[in-house]
Amino acid sequence: MIEGLITGRLTTDPSERTDRFGKTFMVARMRATVGDGGLRANTGDGPSSLFVNVVAFDPVPCNQLRELQEGDVVSLVGPLTPKVWTDRQDISYPALDVVAYRVMALPRPATPDYQG
Incomplete structure (x- = not known):
């Protein structure tokens, strides 16, 4: 586990879940750019x-x-745990699990024509 700060774009809407004891928590997925920042495939x-x-x-x-x-x-911001996932073609990719204890995001503009 590594304590860290990571920035990226959410790939899903965050969703609320409930554990078996009735306590709620949130989950989400995001994609973080690494290396030269290109958008090419791995x-x-x-x-x-x-x-x-x-x-x-x-x-x-x-x-x-x-x-x-x-x-x-x-x-x-939170503890980062490196992981590896394998796709259907048996190709492995790096991934991270993050337990977020601080979330920082810019608020969306309040204009109706915002296309962000």
């Missing part, structure tokens, strides 16, 4: 992005995540 030169699985248990970050939606850019 290649032999190394990945251009990695998926980040996010979970928050404390009320403040849970409420902050609740206000966000897919496509929002967000920065998270």
Whole structure:
């Protein structure tokens, strides 16, 4: 586990879950750009992005995540755990699990014509 700050774009709307004891928590997924920041697919030169699985248990970050939606850019602070996932073609990719205890995001503009 590594304590860290990571920034990326949400790939799903954050969703609320309930554990077996009735306590609620939030989960989300985001994609963080790595390397040169290109948007190319993962290649032999190394990945251009990695998926980040996010979970928050404390009320403040849970409420902050609740206000966000897919496509929002967000920065998270918390313990990072490196992982590897394998796709259907048996290709492995790096990923991170993050327990967010701080969520930072710019609020969306309140204009109806915002296309962000």
